[in-house]
Amino acid sequence: MPDEQRPLTAALSPLGRVSDPARSGGRVRGLIDFIEVKTRGSVFDFTMTPLLNGAVLRHWLIEFGLHGGRFAGEQRWVLRADGATPLGFGMSRAQEFALQRALFAAGLRVAEPLFMCCDDSVIGAPFFAMRFVPGETDGAAIVAAGRNDALAAALGSELARLHAHDLAARLRFLPAPPADPAAARRAELARHLAGDVDPHPVAEWALRWLERHRPAPAQAVLCHGDFRTGNYLVVEGRLAAVLDWDFAGWSDPDEDIAWFCAKAWRFGANTLDAGGIAPRAVFYRAYAAAARRALDPERIRYWEVMAALRWLVIALQQRDRFLKHGERSLDLALTGRRVAECEHEILALTGLGS
Amino acid sequence: MRDRPSGAELAALADALGARDAEAARCRAIEARERAAGDDAFGAIGTGLRAIYGEGDDRALLTRLVAAIRAGALDDGAAGRDALATLLRAITRQKLRESNPGYLGDPTPP
Numbered sequence: 001m002p003d004e005q006r007p008l009t010a011a012l013s014p015l016g017r018v019s020d021p022a023r024s025g026g027r028v029r030g031l032i033d034f035i036e037v038k039t040r041g042s043v044f045d046f047t048m049t050p051l052l053n054g055a056v057l058r059h060w061l062i063e064f065g066l067h068g069g070r071f072a073g074e075q076r077w078v079l080r081a082d083g084a085t086p087l088g089f090g091m092s093r094a095q096e097f098a099l100q101r102a103l104f105a106a107g108l109r110v111a112e113p114l115f116m117c118c119d120d121s122v123i124g125a126p127f128f129a130m131r132f133v134p135g136e137t138d139g140a141a142i143v144a145a146g147r148n149d150a151l152a153a154a155l156g157s158e159l160a161r162l163h164a165h166d167l168a169a170r171l172r173f174l175p176a177p178p179a180d181p182a183a184a185r186r187a188e189l190a191r192h193l194a195g196d197v198d199p200h201p202v203a204e205w206a207l208r209w210l211e212r213h214r215p216a217p218a219q220a221v222l223c224h225g226d227f228r229t230g231n232y233l234v235v236e237g238r239l240a241a242v243l244d245w246d247f248a249g250w251s252d253p254d255e256d257i258a259w260f261c262a263k264a265w266r267f268g269a270n271t272l273d274a275g276g277i278a279p280r281a282v283f284y285r286a287y288a289a290a291a292r293r294a295l296d297p298e299r300i301r302y303w304e305v306m307a308a309l310r311w312l313v314i315a316l317q318q319r320d321r322f323l324k325h326g327e328r329s330l331d332l333a334l335t336g337r338r339v340a341e342c343e344h345e346i347l348a349l350t351g352l353g354s
Numbered sequence: 355m356r357d358r359p360s361g362a363e364l365a366a367l368a369d370a371l372g373a374r375d376a377e378a379a380r381c382r383a384i385e386a387r388e389r390a391a392g393d394d395a396f397g398a399i400g401t402g403l404r405a406i407y408g409e410g411d412d413r414a415l416l417t418r419l420v421a422a423i424r425a426g427a428l429d430d431g432a433a434g435r436d437a438l439a440t441l442l443r444a445i446t447r448q449k450l451r452e453s454n455p456g457y458l459g460d461p462t463p464p
Contacts (some may be wrong), residue, residue: 205426341457344458
């Protein structure tokens with residue numbers, strides 16, 4: 001395949017920053033054409049830089065100027081595209097784009113989504129463009145900045161606002177809300193584990209415990225699905241935007257709360273249960289005040305067991321991207337070795353820890 | 355009883371990629387810890403499982419353990435619950451000693 005016809009998503013990372021569309025051939029030209037059609041402007045001074053990618057999706061910062069059209073002037077956008085190997089769950093880019101538009105219109109703190117491109121030929125995978133929001137996303141860096149009660153409170157309030165919005169009419173593409181979110185999530189994880197080649201006794205114990213301690217079903221609300229430190233932007237210690245909506249769906253609101261407090265997402269700051277940035281009471285208080293409902297610690301403990309099991313399943317899936325699908329990534333391979341951390345947490349939360 | 359990828363697989367990947375960063379160091383450290391612990395690192399656990407479930411290799415023993423848990427062997431009040439819980443803790447702790455000793459509070463780097 002001639003170089004200029006190779007998919008950009010596969011080819012760009014080794015290239016690093018691309019600032020000369022003529023030299024990089026049709027790979028970037030197709031993207032510029034897309035932008036010009038969508039904006040009805042003329043692109044100049046185009047640069048494209050790979051961002052630190054997540055484990056599932058790929059991102060680039062594009063910076064350029066536009067002559068004419070409704071976006072005339074300097075632009076900084078982020079492209080969010082599918083990764084090489086889909087995880088098997090999570091929504092499509094087109095669905096995520098539609099969701100993010102609904103959230104932005106509702107006034108939630110998300111990056112403004114701009115354009116969706118479903119044409120694989122443009123950069124090699126479906127992607128959408130959104131406005132760049134400056135800030136820190138690295139979880140370890142955010143936690144290293146120290147305790148930040150105001151940030152935790154802002155996150156609690158923002159999460160309550162998300163859970164309170166009725167966006168069902170705009171999100172008909174999402175799977176229908178489950179009658180019993182806990183039962184549905186447990187069944188989903190059980191299916192994944194049943195398909196794994198190795199026996200996992202602690203995961204089996206988690207499934208058993210989750211079945212026997214299942215709480216009364218909660219009314220399903222729109223949940224982020226991956227609400228945690230590392231998936232929001234911080235500017236000068238303040239919340240700028242919530243990112244990565246591809247796991248959003250209808251669930252028990254306590255699932256988001258528990259995921260945020262799960263040990264896996266404290267980045268080593270284990271005394272600060274709320275995302276490694278504050279005691280959980282700070283986060284709970286802000287959420288409860290905004291949601292006008294008291295939180296039940298036992299229900300949240302239930303969902304933390306679910307969170308540990310879910311992270312275990314994700315670790316197995318990331319492992320398989322290396323072992324089965326040949327993605328030569330140290331990050332993916334090492335994630336497979338985090339299963340034991342999840343097992344340790346499951347035993348601790350269910351009363352079998354040491 | 356170790357999780358995959360094995361330490362050897364991780365170190366081979368780091369070598370193949372020519373990686374010298376923190377992740378590569380972690381891969382090589384896992385491989386070194388597994389090598390130091392040796393094949394007998396889970397020996398006592400295997401002995402404990404064989405005493406309950408009879409002879410078999412690690413996979414067979416763990417598969418029987420999974421079936422027992424599914425049938426209620428770890429439920430409150432089940433006979434032998436404490437012994438099984440002790441074995442599960444031991445498996446998990448040994449895996450963590452090799453994969454991420456810092457998680458257990460062991461300062462061994464990285």
